[in-house]
Amino acid sequence: MPSVTASSDVEDAVRRRRDDLVALSHSIHAEPELAFEEYRSCAKTQVLVAERGFEITPAVGGIDTAFRASFGDGPLVIGVCAEYDALPEIGHACGHNIIAASAVGTALALAEVAEHLGLTVVLIGTPAEEAGGGKAVLLQAGVFDDVAATVMLHPGATDIAAARSLALSEVAVTYLGRESHAAVAPYLGINAGDAVTVAQVAIGLLRQHLLPGQMMHGIVTEGGTVTNVIPARAEMHYTMRATETSALRNLEDRMAACFRAGAVATGCEYDVRETSPMYQELTPDRWLAETFRAEMLRVGRTPVSTELEAALPLGSTDMGNVTHLMPGIHPVVGIEAGGASVHQQGFAAAAVSPSGDAAVIEGAVMLARTVVALAESGAERDRVMALYEARTARA
Incomplete structure (x- = not known):
């Protein structure tokens, strides 16, 4: 588990920015944009981290609606993925507004402890998850080359710590x-x-x-x-x-x-x-997933059992390509959608409900505390760094 001091710092940092993060989520939701056309959403996602002093690199990987925002200079480089594309006609029925806002919250929180924990925090704007494979394109372009581990979350009908997906x-x-x-x-x-x-x-x-x-x-x-x-x-x-x-x-x-x-x-x-x-199919890092599961329980959520996780593929995501290259997680944070599933209009409405707003804040807290736990665990930090060095040597 993360230390009391660092974990409290990141949680406090998220909760202090609650209004800003919820406003960001609602603003992205109000102006849905399709794959590779997310110009407004991409710009909105950068505002809070730019104000915090993150170094912004626009249009990375040759994609106008992708970016990198970096903070710190520690040896452990953590990527946080923000998605913000929507679906034709039904808008943010996959809740990517929640993904973007929670990613920003995670990055802002980790910036508070980056120097103390020896971190470099990289918020990566990854467009075109619904169609176009933005992360696959960015991986090929080298945008993740210096990243040792990557985290993000996705809203859904229930809480799933070690979420898996199908290859597509x-x-x-x-x-x-x-x-x-x-x-x-x-x-x-x-x-x-x-x-x-x-x-x-x-x-x-x-x-x-x-x-x-x-x-x-x-x-x-x-x-x-x-x-x-x-x-x-x-x-x-x-x-x-x-x-x-x-x-x-x-x-x-x-x-x-x-x-x-x-x-x-x-x-x-x-x-x-x-x-x-x-x-590619998601292959969540076991240690990171179990740490996130503990965070779910800590905030009062009820993640499905590990036995049930394997039977609950959540469609497909280009985050799978990232997890094949480095340790990463893509947990599902449950929101109340009245029985609606992702890619239904009812889920789009739920993405800006009080439950959706809670997913933004609690999701950012859980992701940030998971990264803190990684940074403070000598064995796990060494494991992740060794995997990164081996990958770099192969490249």
Whole structure:
């Protein structure tokens, strides 16, 4: 557990800024912005840490809506991820306003003890989690290269300390045929819409042979414009998920055969392209997760059991890619949403409810105290630093 002095300092720091943090959460919620377009939200997330003296580096990784805000010069570099993108039509139904505000609160609190604990605190603005894999892009660009461990949280229906997720990949499949009048000369046409139909039938039949944890879901985004013209172009988008990356690769191969079947059966040309970097499954650091669990209990929350955690994947997140590279956690902090799940309108409303506001403050307190515990535990600090040095040596 963290020391009384340092843990009290970070908790007090969060609670002193309660009004500012809740106001930030509500402001981001009020102006939802989609992936890679979060200009206002990105700017809002930087204000409080800039005022505290954090050094801001904008547009990191070549992404206009990403940033790094650093404080301190200690050898243990801790990343705190802030997400702030929203969903089309339903806004912050995933509660990313809570994520951003709690991350800012965590960073501000850790700044109070950074010198004493030998920390460098890095708040990383990570756009496009819902679509586009912002963290995967930033990892590839080296934005996390100096970071030894990374923390963040996510709101949800219940409290989960060692939250896990599914690996994910997304593709767009385009079929190109030949248009023709559907009544006068249908025999001259090559129906791209039919290619989509054949592919989807094949996908439907594949479902009975999936491995446990594999799943796929898709939509048709283009299939023709009028009924009396055979469509020369059709497109569908599919998301594939699995419990781990190897199973996802297996599913991708089998789905590729289904996509190809549509082209073979109809005579269309076709193209498959990734629309987002692959999201790896979350692999939470056990020690950090158990420390966070203790913090949940301390503030009166009731995290699900470790046995149940493995059975509760929470969709997919690009934070999984981060946890494959370094120790990290992505716990779920429960809010009262009246039975609504993430990605439902009711959850968007809950994200600015008193319960959502409590998640901002308690979440920041729990994350900050978890980092304090890491910094003050000689064995765990040495472990994290050794992993960082080994990663740096490999690179």
